[in-house]
Each structure stands twice: as C-alpha cells, then as structure tokens.
Amino acid sequence: MTEERAGYRRSAKSPRGEARRRELLDRVADDLGANGLVDFSLRRAARAAGTTHKVLLYHFDGPEDLLTQAVLQLRERRITRAVAASTDGPPDRPLADRVRSMWPGLISEESWVLDQAIGLAMYDAGRYADLARSASQQYLPALLSICPPGWSDDRKHEVAHLILATLRGFLIEYRTSANQPAIKAGFKALLRALDREEAAT
Template sequence: MEQGYRRSAGSARGEARRQALLESVTEDLAEHGLVDFSLRRAARAAGTTHKVLLYYFDGVDDLLVQAVDRLRARRIDNSMAAAALQAGQGTLAARIEALWPVLVDPRSGHRVLEQSTGLAMYDPARYSKFGREATQQYLPPLLALCPPEWSERRRTEVAELILATLRGLLLNRVIGADPASVEAGFAALLRALEREEAAT
C-alpha cells in the first residue's frame, strides 16, 4: 500500500476528501512553486489545518511527492494529447514540436517540476523519487511516439535523447537562460529527429 493512502483507504468518503486536499495543494504548488513549501502553507491552500493533512498524508514529504506526481501526470497527459493530434500525419519531430507548447505553459506547473529535479540532486536521500520516478513516467509515452517499425533499442535510445534534451532545455528556461537560445536548442533537437527518421 502506498504512503498516504493508509488512513483513508477504507472509506470512499475519506478518499474523496484526501483527493480534494491533494488537488488544492497541487494547485498551490503549480502557482507558487516549491520555495517556502511547508505543511502549514499547504494547509492554508487547502483551507484546513496541518493536523488534518497529517491525518491523510504521512508528513510534508509524502504530500509534496504526491502533489508533484499529480502535476507531472497532468503535464504528461496534456502534452501527449497535443502530440497525438500529429500521430496520423506527422513525423516524430512534428509530434515533439506539438508537445513543446504544453511543456512550457506556466499552467503546466513546469517551474515546480524542474525545481523538484533540483531537490533530487540536492538531497537524493529524501527526494530521489523526483528524478527516478520522473524518468519512469516520461519514457513510456515518448517511446510510444517513436515509429513502431523501429527496433526496441532504437526507440529507447531516441526516447532517452528526447527526454534528456527536453529536461535540459526546460531547466535552462527556469534558471533564466536567454529564451532565444532555448528555442534554438529545441529547433536543433527537431532537426536531429528529422535526420534520425530520414535514416530509416
């Protein structure tokens, strides 16, 4: 059983309450980021007390991990939906180009997700899930965007290239890199993907 579910698992009403609290905290994170995140701030955002949050979650780290997971899943779903619009007619590069606006949309919580990667590097003992689980969540959808006729190895290599490049570009945006240089890097990724697909 996952952390945070133990106290409400026996009650549909309790689980609904837990989900509502988590959604409120997730929205606060998307808007304000990780700086100064605490159980008390989360409680204010959810319109409750920190004691209520401790009833439904196993502490601030558990709450933070679940909120970040929710933001990441939302971002993946939205970006893959955008990419799917190109599935029948577009190249791999066109599908990646279609998901880029979703990844950089402030409403996607991108700043929080890039900040969480920083936490994984700063304190891996507490936050390694932000790095490892992010990769586990992102890779399968990216693999699905690759041409099905490619070998599994080739699809994996290209999906990992896409993920690493997108992560780097998104991180550069968060730390204040010149937007034009970020867009130039993304354009270079698209050209690399076009060459890769042309080599089929």
C-alpha cells in the first residue's frame, strides 16, 4: 500500500470519515432493499449513494466488501424489528409467543434481499461465504436474549440454534414456494416444541 493510499485509509477511519461511511452505507442498503442483488455494481451503488465509485472505494475495500457491509446493515435492521416485536409486552411472555411475533419482521418488504444473499453465498462461496457465516453471528445474540433468563447458557444456545435453523427453513419455503399452509403447520410444531421446552424448566 502506498504512503498516500495509507493516508487516505487513516482519514477514512476518522470520526468524520466513519460518519460519511455510515451515510453512504445506509443509502446503498436502501437501494439493495428496494432493488435486490441482481446487477449490483459499484456504478449502481454510487448512483444510489449520490457519489462516485472512487468515493466508495475510498471508504470500502471493493465491491464485495461494500455488498457484504450493506447486507449486514439490512440484516441488522431486520433483527432490530424482530427483537422489538419479541420484547413488546410483559416480561414473562412465553418464548413461543415471542418467536411467533418475530415472523412478520423477518418477511418484511426489504427482507427478501437477505434471503437472496444466502443464496449468493451458497452459489459462490469463494467470494460470498461471509454473507452466510455472518448471519448466525448476527441472529444468535437476539435469539439468546429472548430465552428465559433462568436457563443455563448451554440450554439457551441449544434452543436458539433450533429456532434459527427452523426459521431459516421457513424463510426458504416462504421465498421459493410461498406454501403458506406448510409454513403455518411447521410453525405450530415449532411453537409446541418451545412450549414443551419452557414447561420443562
């Protein structure tokens, strides 16, 4: 890395540079949420952000990095909505009810792009594997937070992984076949299992 380029990167990490980076990322994430991953490019991202591709390359390490960061941003929005729904209500709200309330946020308008991202990670793991790996790292803390506080850490992790894997399956079904009766039936089974797990406390 040249001395000049290194200076640029240090400037990009300054408080002002970080604020500008977040602003650009928000705009690119908004574009992804509206238009999806197909035909994503630095040129399209620059138009959405109201800047040039050179400015984006100043703040991000190439198109893959920008795409990954924008997907992470969209996923964080999705998780925030889902957690807000799950924590609304009395503190002793059953776990099954909390999980049920998360579903509308998981299938909200811009969420289809996140399911596209998982597909992209499976299709081209060499370039986009982090899009899938990072999903668990983002979702698990939220799911752990809604487990009953008296549970052991091991038990919370077991149940959180069960919820995450099952909801991912429902999302694939929702996006690929829109088989609502099948999803509804599967959801009932998941909620019964969570009720039994919580009753065994």
